[in-house]
Amino acid sequence: MKTNRFIRLIVYHAFFVGALSCTPDEINPEEILPSKISFKQAQYIINSEDDSILISLDLSSSLAANGFVEVALLGDLLYDQEYTTIPRALNSKIPLKLTKGLQTISFIVARNALAINEEKTLILSLTRPSSGIVLGNLTTASIKFMHHVVTLNEVNFSAEEASISEDNAEGLTVGINLSAQTSKSESLKILMSISDNKVYGTHFYTTPHPVLNEISLEIPPQTNSTTFKIFPIDDQMLLVDYQVTFTIVETTDGIQSGAQNSFIATIKEDDQAVGETHSISEVRAQFENHENDWFIATDYFIEGVITSGTNVLDNKTAYIQDETGGILIRFFTPNTLKLGDKIRLNLINGTGRIINDQKSIDGLSPGNKILLKENIVVEAETITVAQFHSGNYQGKRVKLENVEFINADGVVTFAGSHIISQNGATAIVMTYPSASFSTTPLPVGNVSVSGIVGDWGHLMPQIYSHDIIK
Numbered sequence: 001m002k003t004n005r006f007i008r009l010i011v012y013h014a015f016f017v018g019a020l021s022c023t024p025d026e027i028n029p030e031e032i033l034p035s036k037i038s039f040k041q042a043q044y045i046i047n048s049e050d051d052s053i054l055i056s057l058d059l060s061s062s063l064a065a066n067g068f069v070e071v072a073l074l075g076d077l078l079y080d081q082e083y084t085t086i087p088r089a090l091n092s093k094i095p096l097k098l099t100k101g102l103q104t105i106s107f108i109v110a111r112n113a114l115a116i117n118e119e120k121t122l123i124l125s126l127t128r129p130s131s132g133i134v135l136g137n138l139t140t141a142s143i144k145f146m147h148h149v150v151t152l153n154e155v156n157f158s159a160e161e162a163s164i165s166e167d168n169a170e171g172l173t174v175g176i177n178l179s180a181q182t183s184k185s186e187s188l189k190i191l192m193s194i195s196d197n198k199v200y201g202t203h204f205y206t207t208p209h210p211v212l213n214e215i216s217l218e219i220p221p222q223t224n225s226t227t228f229k230i231f232p233i234d235d236q237m238l239l240v241d242y243q244v245t246f247t248i249v250e251t252t253d254g255i256q257s258g259a260q261n262s263f264i265a266t267i268k269e270d271d272q273a274v275g276e277t278h279s280i281s282e283v284r285a286q287f288e289n290h291e292n293d294w295f296i297a298t299d300y301f302i303e304g305v306i307t308s309g310t311n312v313l314d315n316k317t318a319y320i321q322d323e324t325g326g327i328l329i330r331f332f333t334p335n336t337l338k339l340g341d342k343i344r345l346n347l348i349n350g351t352g353r354i355i356n357d358q359k360s361i362d363g364l365s366p367g368n369k370i371l372l373k374e375n376i377v378v379e380a381e382t383i384t385v386a387q388f389h390s391g392n393y394q395g396k397r398v399k400l401e402n403v404e405f406i407n408a409d410g411v412v413t414f415a416g417s418h419i420i421s422q423n424g425a426t427a428i429v430m431t432y433p434s435a436s437f438s439t440t441p442l443p444v445g446n447v448s449v450s451g452i453v454g455d456w457g458h459l460m461p462q463i464y465s466h467d468i469i470k
Contacts, residue, residue: 036060037069037129038136044109044143052110053143055124057096059103060136067098067130071107074123077145083111083122098133111145120145154179154258155188155251158225163241163266164232171207171231174246174263176217178224178255188257189250190215190228196242204232204244204267214249232267235371241268275301277344280395281324284359286352293353296361300347305376307397307452309339309462311435313356319395319452320345321378326395326452328360335366339462342373356455358394380450380467385425388453399450400427400459408442417458418442420449430458437464445470 040056057069071094077083085094086108094107109122122143126135158175176188192213194200200210207229208215219226230244248261280302286294304322312318315334319326320343329345337343346368350361380399387393388400403420405412412418414431415438429449431438448469451461461467 033061034132034134035063036134036136037126038138039124039126039141040138042138042141044141045146046109046111046143047146052108054106054108055141055143056104056106057126058136059098059105059133062101062103063098063132064100065132066100067133069096069098069129069133070094070127071096072125072127074125075121077120077122081112082120083109083145085109093127098130109143117147119147152256153182153186153254155248155255156258156260157246157248157263159263160260161264161266163268164230165268165270166232167234167270168232171229172265173227173229174265176226176228176248178219179258181222181224182219182254184221184254186219186252186255188217188219188248188252188255190217191247191249193245193247194242195244196240198242198244198267202233203235203242204230206230215246219255230265230267234270241266243267275299275346277301277303279324280304280320280322280327283327283347283352283361284325284395287354287359290352293351296347296350296352298348300350301344302347303344303372304342305378306337306339306341306343307378307462308454308460309436311432311438311451311460311462313432313455314434319454321396326397328355328358328395328454329364330355330360330362331364331366333366337369338374340375340377341371342376344370344372357457358455385422385427388427388459389457391457393453394457395453397450397452398459399448401448402446403427403449404446405429405442405444408444410441410444412442413439414442414461414464415439420459428456428458430455430460435462437461437468440464443468443470 037057037059040058044053044055046053073079073089073092073094079089079092087094087096096105096107098105122145124141124143126139129135155176155178158177162172164172192206192210192215198204206215208217215228217226217228244265244267246263246265248257251257278300283302302320302322304320306318307321307326308317308319316331318329318335318337320329345364347361347364348368350364353360353362355362378397380397381393382399382401383393385400388398400420400422403422406419406421414435415433417428417430419426420429429451449459449461450467451459454460
């Protein structure tokens with residue numbers, strides 16, 4: 001401590017003054033010979049935990065008269081920054097006054113422990129002795145300043161990894177430990193890295209919340225641990241497990257990141273594909289066994305891609321298609337399905353009925369679906385107008401090429417029902433007001449029109465830029 005260092009310097013200085021005050025016996029002038037001055041030893045070490053050292057010089061005989069000598073300071077240490085001396089040096093030389101009768105003298109070299117962060121050496125060299133004094137055998141000495149090891153309070157994650165199920169509403173507590181209690185308020189920042197294109201706020205969140213993917217934690221005084229929490233969001237999507245990595249990237253000056261500075265949280269998928277999967281063609285075939293509406297009382301799973309967007313009857317309605325066919329489905333509340341979503345859907349408690357001349361399963365629960373993938377493109381099958389009217393393509397995406405809107409004039413818009421012609425054969429394109437392109441004028445001339453063979457057997461485009469090609 002600085003107080004201990006100051007006391008030591010006072011003691012050394014008192015010793016130094018006492019040495020200068022020694023009074024020898026009377027010396028016969030006829031017997032006076034030059035006194036040789038030398039360092040008491042050639043090498044010294046100041047350890048990292050020491051703050052100063054006493055350097056002694058010996059004279060071969062008592063001085064017959066007052067004199068002086070200088071100690072040159074050589075090396076790459078910075079005076080007053082990394083070390084100092086008593087007496088103080090002037091122009092890198094310590095002036096030492098030698099009193100008559102003196103035989104030993106000492107001076108102090110004190111280090112600034114925090115300033116030296118690598119091993120360094122200071123060379124001491126005796127020079128310019130006064131009359132009656134000559135340099136002895138040991139005129140140089142070295143002081144090795146050892147590296148000062150600063151032990152900072154280390155902060156580490158309490159574990160390397162942990163996992164939590166997606167449906168765990170209690171969240172996962174992540175512990176962070178310090179090697180010692182804090183003496184003052186400290187803080188740290190934790191960088192968050194997410195795998196598999198998962199999105200914060202959609203698939204999970206944390207407390208506290210991050211800013212630019214960094215979580216900031218405040219650590220009060222007299223504290224040796226802290227925590228934050230991870231909360232998965234149950235998205236009802238049948239996806240793979242994913243990981244979120246947290247890394248300590250910044251700390252205040254009283255703490256430092258330790259070896260265990262990263263933590264991996266694995267979010268485990270809880271949704272499971274259970275039960276037999278039926279094809280949509282199997283569902284459509286069930287209508288042949290019933291003259292009227294029929295009820296699905298047990299689990300009945302299908303998988304397919306949502307082929308409809310906004311051009312449908314209402315926000316409870318969607319079309320779904322697999323490799324075998326397509327069908328209209330309706331939920332009892334507004335659904336959140338998007339065009340291109342591949343889902344696994346349980347038809348339990350649904351009712352098979354005809355809606356707008358379409359086979360459909362009505363009254364489904366939105367909670368009975370699991371999202372498997374997103375942004376799946378279902379290519380339309382190219383058919384003729386004659387095939388279009390065959391009844392074999394109900395609920396599916398198809399394309400009619402080289403057709404014309406017979407009433408297109410650059411003014412009439414898509415909203416409503418409009419006849420298209422292909423070599424004299426006709427079909428109807430239908431657009432609900434909810435469709436994003438309902439106010440777009442019908443194109444003039446030959447075009448290709450893609451869409452779902454939907455309500456009343458009409459062709460229902462979904463995305464103008466994709467389904468209407470000139």
